[in-house]
Amino acid sequence: MARTRGITIKDVARRAGVSITAVSHALNDKGTLSAATREHIRGVADEMGYTADALARGLRSSTMGAVGLVLRSLDALGDYAPAGVDVFERFVGAAASQALARGLSLMLVPDLTRVPVPPLTFSMDGYIVTNPHVDDPVIALLEQRGIRYVTYGGVPGRPDFRHWASEDDAASARLVLSHLQAAGARSIALVRGTDPNAWNLDHQDVYLQWCAERHVPPRLYELPERAGVDGGAALAGRIVDDGVPEAVFCLTGRHAAGVQQGLMARGVRVPEHTMVAAGSDSEHARNSRPAISALELNPVESAGALLDLLQALIAGEDTVAPRRTKARFRPRASTRRQPAAR
Amino acid sequence: MARTRGITIKDVARRAGVSITAVSHALNDKGTLSAATREHIRGVADEMGYTADALARGLRSSTMGAVGLVLRSLDALGDYAPAGVDVFERFVGAAASQALARGLSLMLVPDLTRVPVPPLTFSMDGYIVTNPHVDDPVIALLEQRGIRYVTYGGVPGRPDFRHWASEDDAASARLVLSHLQAAGARSIALVRGTDPNAWNLDHQDVYLQWCAERHVPPRLYELPERAGVDGGAALAGRIVDDGVPEAVFCLTGRHAAGVQQGLMARGVRVPEHTMVAAGSDSEHARNSRPAISALELNPVESAGALLDLLQALIAGEDTVAPRRTKARFRPRASTRRQPAAR
């Protein structure tokens, strides 16, 4: 009983002295109305503050003007208000304001596959899914329902799927690796998360290729995203046991902070003995001592690109190509070596 | 054209060999059906994976199962992805997961009074409005439309309005002031924001009363929220010119960080010469040098309380009382004086 019974199309029609059809047509630029009638009706509608009811409109099989947002990365973390996962928090805000700028509503839908699903779930015009996994059940559900979607980061295992946007992960991975190399590191270890999403997989690919090109043996560690800082600190033990590499590239800020902490606790000095870099900037990276160099992702631009893609899809265009946004590398103390130290 | 034409009530009715009314009643526990029919219909519906269309249901004037969230504080900042405004980022996440836990969708609506409003805006079952202002146009709009709402922080100037929840600001303000006093501060300056919301106004009231009780002249500064760290640094000049107080209590973390920075740039040492505390923890507070003592708010619990209130309101209960959650004070170096320094 919560719905507002406000001004309806009937009220406008009566007031304007026309039929409801005329009102509908005037307001949606449909049909064949004289310019004069159109103008008049619009004037009356404005004056009355009429807004078409989205439900009724949606019911009649037009669009809802609303898109859903599913944060798979937070689903995996099992925590929708985690600390130090900046990029997602910022992504939600960015998506909301970008949606508003396009006259859309944004619904947050934590996990589509849990039951019961929130009622409006399947009425959305489309979805943004962040960081889908290999064989992601959310993707499967959307496809089965015939609901259009775009993804933040590609859908791993589906190179044909083109409706995605994200930072250019391959380019930024190379950026970080080059930076570390320029600072004197030959052997670089990679610490990735365990979620099988494009972020982890693409970085791994680039890393392995980089190692192959240089004929250095790769040193790859996997650490669950949810292990956070503590997990990173624990992993540092293994890294030290395996022989301290000249640099460690951790894909998440929390892992980077933990690894650095763990290394230093074991007497490994950063950046003198080894350097540490993070693939995703976060509070933990910025505020570790020494501060950890990191890639600053671009959730605002990415969210905008995704909404553009989604709108095109909803409009029926299917020539949509992936969009890549630019991440910036923020060099900080953790990779800054004194000239003397080289 | 985005809507999914899925299984409808008709399909279920046909399959179960009953009328659509029977299905509707069975699934909504209405009417007078035999237990057997009810069971049977439910079985068929489950088996077919039927979910009632939220739009059609909403149109027929039931509830939508969705609530809106308006972040007034970010509207004021003019930035929906600001850095270092932790509590709101966390509040969005908390509200989303608390909503899911109650089977509700959460829609983000950046600013209800900008036109055009997103289509679903007025179809929501209710709204959560964070930090409404004095004479807030969003509140006015919701009231005019007869849409129920609850607020994070009370509605200033409306002591009769009881549908809100928040941390107990008065208690936490006194907590901070006591802490500063215990650390040796008699004269304490307050730096509040300029948004006329309950947060700023309540803290100011408590502060003025505190000063009155102790017969010390109040020193009140106002600084726009959006001025951020730089604004705080600039304000430090005025504070020094007015005579360095024994402590400065800044309501926002960004202001606190700036003020401390500005003070130290002018040779005022923290915590030796003056102490700094923040009313809302944030990255800036945690990671300033020295680290700034701050109140850690409780967005998770507050969001839960607000959703409980809102659900009660939507269900028609009007005996709803404000809920207060607890903030924790995090003492850090900025207010930690060596015993010798006393």
Next chain:
DNA sequence: GTGAAAGCGCTAACAC
């Protein structure tokens, strides 16, 4: 150029 009428999927009177 304009309007009457059907119907989207559902709920709730009201017959039977």
Next chain:
DNA sequence: GTGTTAGCGCTTTCAC
């Protein structure tokens, strides 16, 4: 107990 039916507000044929 169960089914028929009238809408909710809107878009969209299709007559006029």
